[in-house]
Amino acid sequence: MYQSLEAELHDHFWNSEEDNTSELPLLQTFLKEHPGKTLEIGCGSGRLLLPLIAEGFDVEGMEFSQDMIQLLETSAKEQLLTPKVHHADALEIFDFEHKFHSFLIPAFTIQLFSRGQAHDLLKRLHDSAEKSASLYLTTFIPWAEITGELEEDEWHLDKEITLPNHSAARCETLHTIDRLNQTLHRRHRYSLTSSNGMDTRTHKSEQVIRYYGLPELTLLLEKSGWHLENVITDLDPGMLHPNAHLLTITASAEPS
CATH class of the missing domain: 3.40.50.150 (Vaccinia Virus protein VP39)
Incomplete structure (x- = not known):
């Protein structure tokens, strides 16, 4: 983690x-x-x-x-x-x-x-x-996931910012939710692209959240x-x- x-x-x-x-x-x-x-x-x-x-x-x-x-x-x-x-x-x-x-x-x-x-x-x-x-x-x-405002099993843009060095940072998220057991499973895809667009680093992670x-x-x-x-x-x-x-x-x- x-x-x-x-x-x-x-x-x-x-x-x-x-x-x-x-x-x-x-x-x-x-x-x-x-x-x-x-x-x-x-x-x-x-x-x-x-x-x-x-x-x-x-x-x-x-x-x-x-x-x-x-x-x-x-x-x-x-x-x-x-x-x-x-x-x-x-x-x-x-x-x-x-x-x-x-x-x-x-x-x-x-x-x-x-x-x-x-x-x-x-x-x-x-x-x-x-x-x-x-x-x-x-x-x-996680009301957006509970109510279905965010659809399950679909990647969506979670966060996107420009860093002080002008690199572009993104986080995309896909989730599934177990409402009965109040558990949220998230998959994340992180990327960092240099200011000239030539170099991109990526990282994937998963987390399970109990609410x-x-x-x-x-x-x-x-x-x-x-x-x-x-x-x-x-x-x-x-x-x-x-x-x-x-x-x-x-x-x-x-x-x-």
Whole structure:
């Protein structure tokens, strides 16, 4: 997951879509309300981790992809930051020097795990938590695929941008969906074409995404030892949108 060209283009595509919808404000608010040592699961290239560290938050990262870690290290060096990053599979037995006051699982990372794996991960985080620790978690619901707005088994242009060096980057996606089991299977084709059109690199990848409604997500948390505290939809703390695309929750390691 997130290797080669997929890793290289990840932040470029993500940032081109975010505009003012970044999770950073929510993460900043969460960490101010829950100070202490924090671990981000699936920190990737440091897109969220490094700005938080730059602001003085005590956040460590965990990432499995070596390609993403290399991007993180390059960005950190450019920003004169020295993040602590654990190169590990999040499903491995945790053996940290200390317990954590909070955990971050932003950017839909939890949905890359099977439901059983998600339970195991959340349980292991709970076991690595201080008694009063908190959890931040964001998921998304693929409404376009669920409703059939995007047709199954057909390639469509997902993202297309021009990079600062004038190279053209594209991502095409084909999907199938299992609505009964709430599982989305995506195939991606990445391409990067030089500014003169003479050189093209390509990469293919696949991912399986599990999507959750709020009742199931709440139950998953409870079975893992966490207790729901707050719900935010579409990164808007002021509203609860019934047809939201993004679902952010915070939870506590002990009952309120």
